Amino acid sequence: MMGNVTVLRPKDQLRQNAEPVAAMYRDLGTVQAEQVVTRALGELALAMSGLAAQVRAHEMQDLSRQLRRLQRLSEQLGMLSLAQVAGDLRVCLDQADATAFSAVWARLLRVAERSLVVDKALLETS
Secondary structure, eight states: OOOOOOOOOOOOOOOOOOHHHHHHHHHHOHHHHHHHHHHHHHHHHHHHHHHHHHHHTTOOTTHHHHHHHHHHHHHHTTOHHHHHHHHHHHHHHHTTOHHHHHHHHHHHHHHHHHHHHHHHHHHHHO
């Protein structure tokens, strides 16, 4: 007997703190702050891309360090949700929990995608 399949579409609430970016604008001025924030967002995107490549290739030996880097970059930009999920993924990795890792990895991808889109939009309106 076959039942109906329900497709779940998780939607995470993003938590962000605008203060770190606002402080950069106050301290550095608009032009320099935009350069710093744009560079940081680029590094964040590259970090996510590198993590995705590592996970696809099952190269887990350096993953914890890369996740910590992602967590720090996220915190510096006030991306609280992204930083939290990166930390959660490190815990899954440290505990060698493959099932939890898969679930949290999917969440990290969702949160990262939404975080980067939101922040790019904010930059364009600044």
